[in-house]
Amino acid sequence: MTILSRRTLLQSLLATAAMPALAQPNGVPGPNPFRYEDVVSRARELSRAPYEAPPAQLPEPLNALSFDDYRDIRFNPDRALLGSAGGPFRMQLFHLGFLYRRPVTVNVLRDGVPTPVPYQRELFNYGRNRIERPLPVNLGFAGFRLHYPLNDPKVLDEVIAFLGASYFRFLGMDQKYGISARGLAINVEGGEAEEFPHFREFWVEMPKPHAERATVFALLDSPSVAGAYRFHIYPSKETTVEVTATLFPRQSIPNVGLAPLTSMYFEGENDRHQTDDFRLELHDSDGLLIQSGAGEWIWRPLRNPERKTISSFQDNNPRGFGLMQRDRVFENYQDLEAYYHKRPGYWVEPMGDWGEGQVELVEIPTPDETHDNIVAYWQPNQPYEPGQEIAISYRLRAVAAVGGMHPGGKAINTFQAPPRASGTNAPSDPTHRRFIIDFAGGNLPYYLGDPGQVQLVPSTSAGTITHTFIVPNDHTKGFRAAIDVKLEPGQSTDLRAFLKAGNRTLTETWTYPWSVD
Template identity: 35%
Template sequence: MNRRDFVAGGLLGATMLGQAIARENNQVAAADTTTQGKIHDFAKVVDLASSLSKESYQSDRLTLSGVFADLDYDHYRGIRFRRDADPLSASNHDFSMDLLPPGQLYQDRVRIYLVDKKQLAKEILFSSEVFDFDSNLFPATSFSLTDEEKNGLGWSGFRLRFPINNDETDDEFVVFQGASYFRAVARDTLYGLSARGLAIKTGDPAGEEFPRFSRFWIYVPATGAHAITVDALLESPSVTGAYRFEIYPGAETLFNVTCQLFPRKTLEKYGIAPLTSMYYFSPTRRYHIDDYRNAVHDSEGLAIHTGREARLWRPLANPEVLQFSAFMDNNPKGFGLIQRARQFNHYQDAEARYEKRPSVWVKPLSAWMQGSVALVEIPTDNEFNDNVITFWQGSTALEQGMTYRFAYQLIWSQRGVRCKNRAQVAASRIGQSVNGKDTYTINIDYRFKHPVSIEALRFSPTASQGEILSTHLLLLDEPATVRASFDYRPVKGELAELQANLVKDGHIVTETWLYRWTN
């Protein structure tokens, strides 16, 4: 939609939504009186989370009925929010919002409030009249709902829009929907990996627990604002939490995140600032995958900036069995899932456009103390499910009845944060060596900022199991790119941790490349 056309209908849209809500006020779930029409600030969310943590968890599942019942993927996508019903359209700013329908995977009630410029919170009650239904998928007779059916329905989330690519188009830049998941984009990127509010027992054989954002408070932006603030209440059987997101969309989309957690139970296995992505294959290792494309992934590597200023690069893998890795640290400077290959030829997928998937960098804004950056890699035989998770795991448990505060940034961009004083890994390639069927050649391409002489570099890769047979360095035709190669003979059936970097005059001048050999 052209922004000029949308703004012209903005006031009408606000009126329409208000009329729809008024018509259904007595037919949908009653408004939440704990915050409705009252002064709101983040302290209220903190108090609410603290209070709820002393009570048992109460789920709030929707009762899907009528047109929202038994939706498959195509039918759910056939329900679209009417842009002329945007709740934010009456104000003089460039932000807009879509409310998202219930159904398919999304069956938990999400309460959504607008906080006006006087700090008054007002709940947006659910109305099916703000949606258009694809006439090719939904017969007109399917829209009739009884009062009881309407009472069982609610929102499943929301998305926000802002003109990040040009001044004429309202680009969606973030969507909050499903448990505590949210996704965002930066300029000239497409949706890819997701973030979450909190991870609990990820990879645990007993099963993972998925906290959910049950309520959101969206602050109406000031005139001409370039940022928007969202508060959220997190709930699960094990924990409650209060979250504040200050979001700045643009060339890089920046989230300032503040959260306070109140464990209902002692949490031994938890993840702060979790990121979730998909990795199927790449030239790093593609095993026996028969595919016309060169690579298929939303993210290609985990980057870590440690508290001691080390720069680590761990190429992602699609293992044969689930793998859990932990990179121990003290007060990390940052970590993230990164997509560095940015040319179409890297993927050759004209539909998915993996070269446009964003990278996300987590930058702590408070002391996170001792712990580890965790990486979970789950086997997959397709590209349709996320199979990579990373997060910060503290070395001590979150104790029941205590309060824990975390502050960090999420930076969504194309290439991720650059290393200031280290050459970055541009690519990794692993394949069987011509020197023997039980030997593998591993190539690591390091891209420097300035031309470099390979005679001044030292390359000494290591392996915890197996044998490094030979090494050599080659200056590629690509500007300031050095290929570091070695042959590796693994021990059959044994895991091995591989490590490599380049050293000049006794100092590491590149990221340290890490890889887990699994077969």
């Protein structure tokens, strides 16, 4: 990082803010405007050099900040950036400290000219923290967030935040933070330690008046890869982020995760844990939704497993996948602080040819709701190798109304229980299990007048299906289906089920894993 004096940086920032156009006073054209291709060139050059780890220590007392100490450091809203051109976006910066020890450089692009934002003490309110000595002007920041009048034309709401490694989160109207996205995931499933690529530098365009989008460029770095990213951010009811990336591997990467999503699932109706809590469900997301390249819609309820579990869904050019919060009923959460029923799902829509690979779902045991334990991403079949230049693009959407994702019926509830005979108290057989699925929506209400036309189509990859039934469910305006499965000890299976009428498929495909120890 180039070391500049505070005075030089402040003078540069002021000069850039006053610059009317990219031209010299004598009419000679000025420098070319900064573009995505410039970030690509930097990433290419960066990949040819050995990876340089960031400094391990921050200036004191930033190294010793606790969670509460760090939370007491707040950006002063009246110092927000990006407003001088009259655009609707404002930028606030995150201070370094606590878990966020990796400095990032944040630049503002005005008329295509990049100017780094210098650290200034006056940007922050430190609360009860005491910073006795001046901190260096090139300290950098932990990240930043953008505000926009998302819910009210007179109120600036946070719409997106980049903070920590390559993590970012964004919101649509009337949504609350939960799930996160990442730029890239490496070795999530492998036996070696997971690698966390990080955004080391950002360039944020100064929005014009009445701008309907914000644009952010980012430079990604890690021991295995360097990369260039562009984010077009469109705030709306379901905010959309268009992501373009170019990756340059430093070494072979057999386990790479594209468009990774990270969420939390502690417990829900399909996976109950005996916790002493008045809240019935605790999760940011409750299922993985996939639209395969062939057009099939697949719903996989999430779990909090006893051990790390990896589920793979092979595909060719997937049309979309995402971690969804399908249950939107407040009474199922009863949480007036976390607002789990208002947390968005993130839907990934690939742009262009992604080829053969698999959507992978990683579920990690968690003892409580404070840990992110769910990861989903696309893994290509072919590993990335040094010397390659990989270009990818996709859309991310913050989904609230999950009922509109596809026109078919949805699996809205999953339950499981021992298949006991009615009126008996005999001990349950641990190798025998009943799975109950509520399907609703689509054309299912049409068939309630003649439920005999609706058929359950179940399958299992192992074991035996011993019994099934399907009955109308007037409460959901759909159908309740049940599948009894028997496995041998040590076996595991993947169950699948959908509803049809004649040759017409009525619902998405529900799938769920089960094993007997």
